[in-house]
Amino acid sequence: MRRDPIHQFLRDPDNKAKLFMGITGAMIITTFLVVIGTIILILILVGII
Numbered sequence: 492m493r494r495d496p497i498h499q500f501l502r503d504p505d506n507k508a509k510l511f512m513g514i515t516g517a518m519i520i521t522t523f524l525v526v527i528g529t530i531i532l533i534l535i536l537v538g539i540i
Contacts, residue, residue, distance in 0.1 A: 500506050534540045 501510070531540065
């Protein structure tokens with residue numbers, strides 16, 4: 492029977508917390524990038540940039 496490395500990694504609460512913080516940070520950065528891109532697109536379409 493093969494061991495699941497992801498299950499073994501998530502068994503430790505510290506690793507779960509690190510993974511959660513990484514995913515949360517990535518979601519926040521992605522949100523800001525989408526907002527900035529949308530604002531730049533609107534400014535280009537309006538003709539300000």
